[in-house]
Amino acid sequence: MSGSRNLTFWTGFAVVVAALAVAPPLLPPFWERFVTEILIWGLLAMSSDILIGYTGMVSFGHSAFLGLGMYGTAAALLLLPPNLWLAMSFGLVGAAAVAIFVAYFATRLRDIYFAITTLVFSQIFYVIIFTWTEVTGGENGLTFRQPPLSIPFLFETRFSRETLHWFVLAVVVLSYLVLRRVTQSPFGKVLQAIRENEPRTRAIGYHVERYKMVAVMLSGLFAGLAGSLYAIQNKFVAPDFVFFLISGEVVIFNVMGGMGTLVGPVAGAAFFWLMREAFSRFLTEYYLIPVGLIFTAMVIFLPQGLLGFLRRRLNE
Amino acid sequence: MIADESRGAGAPADGGRSPAPLLRTEKLTVRFGGLTALSDVTVSLPRGEIRAIIGPNGAGKSTLFNCVTGVLRPTSGRILLAGEEITGLPPHRTSKKGIARSYQITNILPGATVLENVRIAAQSRHHSWSLLRHHRAYTDVIDRARDALGAVGLLEHENELAANLSHGAQRNLEIGIALATEPRLLCLDEPTAGMSIAETHQTVDLIRRISANLTILIVEHDMEVVMGLAQRITVLHYGEVLAEGTPAEIQANARVQEVYLKT
Secondary structure (H helix, E strand, O other): OHHHHHHHHHHHHHHHHHHHHHHHHHOOHHHHHHHHHHHHHHHHHHHHHHHHHHHOOOOOOHHHHHHHHHHHHHHHHHHOOOOHHHHHHHHHHHHHHHHHHHHHHHOOOOHHHHHHHHHHHHHHHHHHHHHOHHHHOHHHOEEOOOOOEEEOOOEEEOOOHHHHHHHHHHHHHHHHHHHHHHHHOHHHHHHHHHHHOHHHHHHOOOOHHHHHHHHHHHHHHHHHHHHHHHHHHHOEEOHHHHOHHHHHHHHHHHHHHOOOOOHHHHHHHHHHHHHHHHHHHHHHHHHHHHHHHHHHHHHHHOOOOOOHHHHHHHHO | OHHHHHHHHOOOOOOOOOOOOOEEEEEEEEEEOOEEEEEEEEEEEOOOOEEEEEOOOOOOHHHHHHHHOOOOOOOEEEEEEOOEEOOOOOHHHHHHHOEEEEOOOOOOOOOOEHHHHHHHHHHOOOOOOOOOOOHHHOHHHHHHHHHHHHHOOOHHHOOOEHHHOOHHHHHHHHHHHHHHOOOOEEEEEOOOOOOOHHHHHHHHHHHHHHHHHOEEEEEOOOHHHHHHHOOEEEEEEOOEEEEEEOHHHHHHOHHHHHHHHOO
16 A cells, blocks of 8 residues: 555656756746746755644744855855865855754744744844845845866866756755655654644653754755755855745745645745746736735635645655 | 563562652642642652542642653652652653653644554654654554554554544543553543543553553542552642542541542
């Protein structure tokens, strides 16, 4: 029984990954870039699903992890020889440093207090980055050169639009597989028990705070990875990405796509970006009015999100 | 592990010092502002005993449970588990020491399956920090979970959502979760609350079955259940120990008659 279910899952997985790999070169350049970017925002949304969907902690501070991943990568590319892997590790270290900090303080608090604390932390980082012009470039952000795509000692080549897309796809798919496995692991099952009933989880012998800390760190690390990819794609970072608006959008991706599925938030990100793209063509800056109405309707009529109906299958 | 415990303690030699009781509270006092919920409560529970705590509402029964399991920190006094001081340890630590409890108001993981409810409890002792293997690969945990489910008679419901179980079955799942943590001391807070007469009888049988290698502390209002299960009874009244003795002694006690058993 679980064998056939597994087969369905992996078939679906293979079809989606194949479609994402084949499609972009067939699309016009604008849309190719668009798909690559959605994968990056999808990874960010997926990382926050670990907290929102699996542990039941709503984070309004994911922009901080994203931003530190970006600026970490930017620092490596500006100060060190241009190496893709070095740049990405710097991004991860940056995000991990913030994550440890946020995890330590924030897991002492629950529910709305946790959400507010993450929001406050991300705004602190925003202000620091915005005002510390000598180091961060302030309002203008930083620009730098894209590192070449390399596998150490094997080859090195400049990124083309296609190879960049495939590279991002590979990182996102790999991240998905790792995160999915984590949610199925004994540790992941503890997170889901915390979501279901925190006091009971404590009473059966789990040090809940420690599990939450690791969950925040894991989530922050993958958000930082998304930031690093974004910096490499755009050769540019700016404080706007650390602003809490991004964190709010991440929560919206989760709600729209379906929390607790990992791929739902990716679908949510795609849906949100497509709507923004479609409406802003006619309505320019008023595009948020129809997007907001659709979001409200979805919360009422589709509270599970776009892929919520697949939740059990995706988590098996 | 449980077997080792009892072997380690050994049978007291004739006339020798008896081993430390499994649970002992010494002059336990809890005050909430001006209200004294527990006042100098000293209770001693030998290994293997089923002890009932009875008393009118507000007598301090739940407060006593909350202290023993670490939910509340007593204002003063000590709690000892097999001679080791556990006063003020938080719930996850008392659980690790071997104290498990079931709740007066059903407290399960409603969105998880019946098996997952006990599996996660069993897992708290084994492999809980594993991140990259599927939880189903740890068959030892699943075996323990199934043992616990078997003990409470819920094995055939293992794939159902816990929220969909009947009230009585959820109450027994509570006990199953507690058992899956491999406790030395099991605290049952009104295990038959809200149950039909038939379900109550089943649960009494169940508790008797699992009591073989356990020490059990039980709070219960149903006198039939108490008299049928408990070897000794402690009566609490306004936070103080009013009387303690065998069921027969308690039934014959005039003070207890006056404050509690009449009506």
